[in-house]
Amino acid sequence: MAELNGKPVGVEALQSLALTNYGHFTSMRVEDGRVRGLSLHMERLQRDCETLFGAELDPERVRDLARRAVPSNGAAVVRVTVFDPDLDLGHPGSADAPRVLVTSRPAAGLPLPPIRVRSRTYTRDLPGVKSVGLFSSLHHRRTAQLDGFDDALFVDGRGAISEGGTWNIGFFDGDQVIWPESDCLPGVTMRLLQHSHAHVTRPVNLADLPRMRAAFATNAAVGVRAVSGIDTIVLPETHPVIDALRKEYLKVPGELL
Structure with a gap:
């Protein structure tokens, strides 16, 4: 599952992320719709967005988008990546309109081996x-x-x-x-x-x-x-x-x- 601002992400947006490699993210383990330290994850996203883009990030909007990637039950790792698909490699100072990419993958069983x-x-x-x-x-x-x-x-x-x-x-x-x-x-x-x-x-x-x-x-x-x-x-x-x-x-x- 991969969505950008709630819509299926296109190749161009992913290409931009891959080639410029400028952005930030957080990964959350979601178990039956709940996240340990969710408020801390949201604080991180807001803080890093201000640092990298000088922009405010709405945590409620992020939660809405992340919920779309959560299975109805069980555990998954949901990653929220914030980046600007329109970033110009020669003029990164103009990148001030970040978007939210949400991806998910199955979570491994705990505990993991040493x-x-x-x-x-x-x-x-x-x-x-x-x-x-x-x-x-x-x-x-x-x-x-x-x-x-x-x-x-x-x-x-x-x-x-x-x-x-x-x-x-x-x-x-x-x-x-x-x-x-x-x-x-x-x-x-x-x-x-x-x-x-x-x-x-x-x-x-x-x-x-x-x-x-x-x-x-x-x-x-x-x-x-x-x-x-x-x-x-x-x-x-x-x-x-x-x-x-x-x-x-x-x-x-x-x-x-």
Whole structure:
């Protein structure tokens, strides 16, 4: 399913998005018509639309459009992408009339299996914006997979950990849950967990990993997923803290889309 402003999307509009690669999005896991953190997803879309296009986005209109992609029952991942099909590559300053592309796909069953990740030195452009510019993230993911890992974990030039390509990461040091203090996208799932589970936010470096007892990845599509290894560091595939975070996340009431 793919609709642009509530109508079947044409090739020209998709071609514009593919060739200019300028826009932003959010992905929501919809279960029986409800979304955990729906208001946070709408806040993100409004904030990023102002940043990239200097335009206001009506969240009620977005919800109306997104509802068209939701199955009558079961779970799906609905992606809302905001871009301007008329953007001129030579004059992006004129792009101020963004439209809403809604797509959907089946949601995977939870929980997903653990992942092993490889650290890569990289900081996204405008890390606070969930942009459609995924080239570097996917390149690092591909490189990690070719080296036998599942995904890439981003660090800065000093080894400070920030985020994965499409997910946040958290740690447990035996006493408390730790979210890295860094330039990264504040994910909706991460924010929901921060409201439901005691934690601290502080810098986490690669050198700190031998002292960690568990690590986990979070985003709206996967919920809470164990990270079983980072580079040569082996971490447990299961841990009571990860189980507790999953249960707390699933208890978060969904908002009606």
